[in-house]
Amino acid sequence: MSAIQPPARRVWWKQPVDRVEIVWIAIALVWCLIMFFFMPYWHVYGEQNYSGEAYRVNPQDYVAKVNEFVEEYTVRHETDRQVPVVRPPAGGDVYLLARLWDWYPILELEAGETYRFHVSSADWQHGLSIQPININFQVLPGYDMVLNVTPTEPGEYAVVCNEYCGIMHHTMMSRIYVVDN
Amino acid sequence: MQPQFRTCPESGLVFHRPAENLIKANAVAAVVFLAVGGLLGLLVALTRWPAVQILNAQDFYTVLTGHGVVMLLVWILFFEIALLYFCSSVLLRCRIATPRLGWVAFGLMIGGAAITSWAIIAGSSSVMMTSYVPMPAAPGFYFGLILFAVGALIGVFMFFGTLVIARDEKTYEGSIPLVTFGALTAAILAVFTIACGAIILIPTWLWSIGYISEIDPLMYRLVWWGLGHTSQQINVAAHVSVWYAVAAIVFGARPMSEKVSRGAFFLYILFISVASAHHLLGDPGLSTEWKIFNTSYVMYLAVLASLVHGLTVPGSIEVAQREKGHNRGLFEWLRKAPWGNPVFSGMFLSLVGFGFIGGISGVVMGSEQINFLIHNTIYVPGHFHATVVLGTTLAFMAMSLWLVPVLFRRKLFMPGLAKWQPWLFGIGTALQTFFMMGAGTLGVSRRHWDMAFTGSAFEWTYPGMAYTMMALNGISAVIAVLGGMIFVVVIVGTVLFGQKTSPAEYSSTRPGILRGPAESLSGHSHAGLGVKGFPAPGTFVLAMFLLLIFVVYFFINYGYLASVWRFS
Ligand SMILES: [Cu+2]
Numbered sequence: 001m002s003a004i005q006p007p008a009r010r011v012w013w014k015q016p017v018d019r020v021e022i023v024w025i026a027i028a029l030v031w032c033l034i035m036f037f038f039m040p041y042w043h044v045y046g047e048q049n050y051s052g053e054a055y056r057v058n059p060q061d062y063v064a065k066v067n068e069f070v071e072e073y074t075v076r077h078e079t080d081r082q083v084p085v086v087r088p089p090a091g092g093d094v095y096l097l098a099r100l101w102d103w104y105p106i107l108e109l110e111a112g113e114t115y116r117f118h119v120s121s122a123d124w125q126h127g128l129s130i131q132p133i134n135i136n137f138q139v140l141p142g143y144d145m146v147l148n149v150t151p152t153e154p155g156e157y158a159v160v161c162n163e164y165c166g167i168m169h170h171t172m173m174s175r176i177y178v179v180d181n
Numbered sequence: 182m183q184p185q186f187r188t189c190p191e192s193g194l195v196f197h198r199p200a201e202n203l204i205k206a207n208a209v210a211a212v213v214f215l216a217v218g219g220l221l222g223l224l225v226a227l228t229r230w231p232a233v234q235i236l237n238a239q240d241f242y243t244v245l246t247g248h249g250v251v252m253l254l255v256w257i258l259f260f261e262i263a264l265l266y267f268c269s270s271v272l273l274r275c276r277i278a279t280p281r282l283g284w285v286a287f288g289l290m291i292g293g294a295a296i297t298s299w300a301i302i303a304g305s306s307s308v309m310m311t312s313y314v315p316m317p318a319a320p321g322f323y324f325g326l327i328l329f330a331v332g333a334l335i336g337v338f339m340f341f342g343t344l345v346i347a348r349d350e351k352t353y354e355g356s357i358p359l360v361t362f363g364a365l366t367a368a369i370l371a372v373f374t375i376a377c378g379a380i381i382l383i384p385t386w387l388w389s390i391g392y393i394s395e396i397d398p399l400m401y402r403l404v405w406w407g408l409g410h411t412s413q414q415i416n417v418a419a420h421v422s423v424w425y426a427v428a429a430i431v432f433g434a435r436p437m438s439e440k441v442s443r444g445a446f447f448l449y450i451l452f453i454s455v456a457s458a459h460h461l462l463g464d465p466g467l468s469t470e471w472k473i474f475n476t477s478y479v480m481y482l483a484v485l486a487s488l489v490h491g492l493t494v495p496g497s498i499e500v501a502q503r504e505k506g507h508n509r510g511l512f513e514w515l516r517k518a519p520w521g522n523p524v525f526s527g528m529f530l531s532l533v534g535f536g537f538i539g540g541i542s543g544v545v546m547g548s549e550q551i552n553f554l555i556h557n558t559i560y561v562p563g564h565f566h567a568t569v570v571l572g573t574t575l576a577f578m579a580m581s582l583w584l585v586p587v588l589f590r591r592k593l594f595m596p597g598l599a600k601w602q603p604w605l606f607g608i609g610t611a612l613q614t615f616f617m618m619g620a621g622t623l624g625v626s627r628r629h630w631d632m633a634f635t636g637s638a639f640e641w642t643y644p645g646m647a648y649t650m651m652a653l654n655g656i657s658a659v660i661a662v663l664g665g666m667i668f669v670v671v672i673v674g675t676v677l678f679g680q681k682t683s684p685a686e687y688s689s690t691r692p693g694i695l696r697g698p699a700e701s702l703s704g705h706s707h708a709g710l711g712v713k714g715f716p717a718p719g720t721f722v723l724a725m726f727l728l729l730i731f732v733v734y735f736f737i738n739y740g741y742l743a744s745v746w747r748f749s
Contacts, residue, residue: 006596
């Protein structure tokens with residue numbers, strides 16, 4: 001019963017190692033190294049990465065920015081609550097605000113164009129989840145997260161909150177429209 | 182001075198009376214909380230089963246918070262404290278350090294758990310186990326957790342103290358046993374974890390009573406995950422120790438090589454605590470270099486350690502079985518294993534489930550970019566049910582089914598029923614993890630009361646397959662809970678009604694010194710065993726199978742990632 005007894009040899013690190021262990025450690029190490037190099041490889045050559053760009057921001061200032069953005073580029077309103085649909089110029093800045101319990105505003109983007117996408121929260125933590133492509137980020141109050149986003153396929157996308165933010169959390173949803181240019 | 186030590190006639194273990202009482206108290210508290218948390222878990226699963234949806238939204242978020250706190254912290258830490266006392270005092274045949282302080286620790290943990298539970302039940306603290314600021318919980322929620330953590334920390338230091346006593350009083354020969362070494366790993370990780378908990382929970386508590394005006398949410402997440410993730414690494418170190426212990430108890434298995442197994446535990450100490458960075462991969466502001474260092478360089482060395490244990494634990498069983506004559510073919514050792522013994526079947530299901538489901542999914546979701554595909558989807562609970570429930574809880578259950586009869590000097594209650602326990606619990610949980618991970622891959626959010634978004638201004642429907650999977654998850658949870666209920670019935674029944682074996686006889690003479698096995702056993706010449714110089718070829722084949730699935734799954738996920746929008 002050696003695992004619950006002291007090692008048979010006082011100097012246990014001199015106990016010989018079985019061949020099966022050596023071979024397995026070598027194979028496992030190689031696989032760990034492959035995974036290790038794959039992340040930086042994807043960071044350089046892959047097209048889905050987040051570079052870490054973010055700015056400290058006062059939530060009120062961020063809300064003001066979003067309102068400015070909405071005023072400038074609104075093209076129509078939707079739903080009973082008259083949520084603005086905003087179509088920003090390609091290549092420009094896009095602002096998305098998370099707050100209890102909606103995403104503001106609805107966005108209309110052109111497929112194949114790249115946008116500077118800002119997202120932040122006015123109150124608590126939220127989760128930006130774009131469906132059905134299933135891309136997910138954490139949204140924090142006080143941090144303006146910047147992503148360079150290129151929507152590839154036209155369609156109607158749902159924006160879901162996937163970080164618990166209170167009793168109506170499951171109703172916190174919006175849209176992104178991606179249209180052909 | 183009354184007699185203090187007894188030797189168990191069946192197991193040969195030596196119990197110090199105050200240690201024995203502390204182990205009993207902590208183990209019983211653990212099982213009680215497991216029963217409570219299990220019922221809360223059933224309510225969660227039945228609510229997320231779209232056709233059933235048993236709770237309303239408010240109750241669901243309350244129950245989900247309770248389930249997380251009770252299961253991930255309370256049940257597991259009570260059991261681990263019992264395990265630490267066992268691995269020090271009992272395995273080293275020595276008196277336990279400061280037993281009175283042990284009761285203080287126990288009281289703090291019970292009191293803390295009660296205060297936090299009350300804050301949750303009162304409905305003012307549905308903030309989930311993560312309690313991300315600035316969403317507030319009642320001050321009692323944080324305060325109870327702090328008390329609980331202080332109690333656990335005292336227990337951990339009693340473990341260190343007991344090791345010192347054993348060494349001073351020379352109750353064992355040479356080095357501490359491998360299982361105790363694994364427990365030491367868990368204890369060291371526990372100190373780091375509880376330190377992180379104190380650094381973040383104390384200011385958060387002060388914030389909740391209005392003494393501090395603001396807590397930075399990113400800083401909170403960074404430090405909190407030092408607690409939240411590392412506490413689960415204590416579990417890994419603890420349940421790997423339990424695997425080695427069960428292999429020794431059931432098969433008389435020896436570690437294939439002390440050097441390799443201990444080295445792997447040592448890698449956990451060095452690297453695993455930093456792996457918590459993988460919770461922050463979708464967060465704003467953390468640099469790529471920081472993420473790659475923490476999640477790849479550091480995490481993969483910890484992953485290597487788990488891969489090593491994944492070979493050496495079943496390998497040691499294979500060698501022991503082959504030495505007993507089950508030496509034919511690749512898998513005779515496995516076929517002839519005692520599958521009807523729940524101590525073994527529970528341990529082996531834990532090993533396979535943790536390795537194949539928990540380990541692989543954990544590494545894949547911990548990759549810098551893949552994380553975006555599953556961050557905060559129900560894939561995440563799918564993954565950690567594979568590690569913490571299938572891995573840790575099932576291993577602890579298997580250990581309990583052996584330890585409780587030994588501790589209480591009673592025969593196992595309803596052994597025929599106990600036989601089914603690991604299978605129902607293990608298979609039910611394994612299916613749950615598959616279905617949750619599947620639904621998460623299809624985008625289903627975690628912590629959502631209603632995946633149909635009732636009450637939202639917009640409509641969105643997840644694929645029909647996602648609904649099916651959440652229903653199957655509910656059914657699997659019912660199976661798992663049935664297995665959990667059998668566990669509670671068997672353990673409580675054993676303690677209360679189990680047929681008494683010989684009464685515990687304490688003696689005033691000190692037990693003999695704990696020695697290693699005779700040198701002849703340890704010549705480590707596995708000659709004549711296995712195939713082509715591989716003493717455990719069957720295990721090696723299983724390990725290669727695991728690796729194959731690992732590689733395929735890793736690249737499938739990158740393939741899927743490549744098909745979504747481009748972002749940088
Ligand atoms: Cu939200």
